Amino acid sequence: MRSITLVLIVGLTSLAAYLAATRFAGRRRADLPGALKETLECLGLVVIFFLVNFAVGTALILGLRSLTGQFISVYIVNDATLAVLSLLQALVFYRWRARSK
Amino acid sequence: MLSPARGLRLLGLLGLLLFAVAAFTPLANSLNIWMAGMAMLEPADAIVVLGRGGADTDGVLTNRSLRRTLDGIGLYGDGFAPVLVLSGSSDETSARARLAQGLGVPSGAILRTSSAKTTRGEAEEIRRLLIPLGRRRILLVADPIDMPRARAVMERAGFTVLPAPTAATGPSDPESRLGLLRDILSELAGWTYYRLTGAL
Numbered sequence: 001m002r003s004i005t006l007v008l009i010v011g012l013t014s015l016a017a018y019l020a021a022t023r024f025a026g027r028r029r030a031d032l033p034g035a036l037k038e039t040l041e042c043l044g045l046v047v048i049f050f051l052v053n054f055a056v057g058t059a060l061i062l063g064l065r066s067l068t069g070q071f072i073s074v075y076i077v078n079d080a081t082l083a084v085l086s087l088l089q090a091l092v093f094y095r096w097r098a099r100s101k
Numbered sequence: 102m103l104s105p106a107r108g109l110r111l112l113g114l115l116g117l118l119l120f121a122v123a124a125f126t127p128l129a130n131s132l133n134i135w136m137a138g139m140a141m142l143e144p145a146d147a148i149v150v151l152g153r154g155g156a157d158t159d160g161v162l163t164n165r166s167l168r169r170t171l172d173g174i175g176l177y178g179d180g181f182a183p184v185l186v187l188s189g190s191s192d193e194t195s196a197r198a199r200l201a202q203g204l205g206v207p208s209g210a211i212l213r214t215s216s217a218k219t220t221r222g223e224a225e226e227i228r229r230l231l232i233p234l235g236r237r238r239i240l241l242v243a244d245p246i247d248m249p250r251a252r253a254v255m256e257r258a259g260f261t262v263l264p265a266p267t268a269a270t271g272p273s274d275p276e277s278r279l280g281l282l283r284d285i286l287s288e289l290a291g292w293t294y295y296r297l298t299g300a301l
Contacts, residue, residue, distance in 0.1 A: 002274050003125045041106055043113030058290070078287040080280070099138040 045090035053077075058073055126277035127301045128267045129282040137245030137266035139251075145182045145263055147212075148173050151223055151251055152189025160287035163246060168267045170197045173242045174204050176265060179241055184210055186230065188223045191215040208295070220251055220291075221300050224258040232259060240265045246281070246288045253301045
């Protein structure tokens with residue numbers, strides 16, 4: 001039930017945004033598929049940043065453990081914050097790339 | 102040849118699909134149940150509650166640690182074993198012991214280990230604690246996703262393990278399912294690391 005409610009809410013606001021954008025903000029429907037493709041590219045970048053952050057974080061922790069003998073938990077990288085930060089990284093780099101074109 | 106932009110789109114689509122499946126289907130729950138295996142609730146020499154998540158700064162047990170502790174106390178109350186072993190950080194074991202005593206477990210039946218930092222370390226500590234007492238058959242209380250690695254490590258330490266996983270069905274809301282899947286992936290990474298380093 002909660003899942004359906006969340007999807008419904010997002011579906012409704014997406015539809016409202018679509019109508020507002022095409023009727024009042026001058027957005028063209030023909031540009032939407034391109035926007036979706038670019039969103040997928042940005043998401044791909046998020047996945048790459050997340051995997052790299054996870055791998056580097058784990059390697060750093062294991063390396064520091066063996067170098068210093070101090071215990072550092074690898075669960076540090078098992079945190080949702082890492083996904084949000086990866087998203088921010090990806091957005092910045094994606095927009096940077098777009099501006100450089 | 103796949104262009105970089107096309108490759109990114111494909112990766113993005115895969116990420117999106119994984120997110121949707123993880124959040125809106127019972128995939129994580131099914132994996133959770135599968136990793137828990139069959140519970141074997143039979144009389145044992147000791148009930149071992151492994152550490153998980155410790156205690157918060159106010160000394161209160163985290164959700165998972167609390168669930169495990171309550172399960173262990175329940176098994177003790179049902180007479181499955183005469184000894185309850187509480188493992189974890191010192192804050193965690195103190196809070197667990199207070200809770201267990203508050204719920205009627207005599208202090209003489211509670212054994213604690215709090216110096217280990219990893220599952221492998223816990224197994225070693227518990228081995229040193231229980232094997233000299235002739236207690237080899239243990240009911241192991243751990244989260245379903247932790248059970249395969251925890252069980253293998255404890256068996257390697259010389260115990261006969263009866264799994265007593267907690268909360269096998271897992272959560273029903275999207276956010277918790279995502280968290281569970283993240284934990285499952287993290288646990289699989291831990292399993293791989295233990296295999297590579299010869300701990301399993």
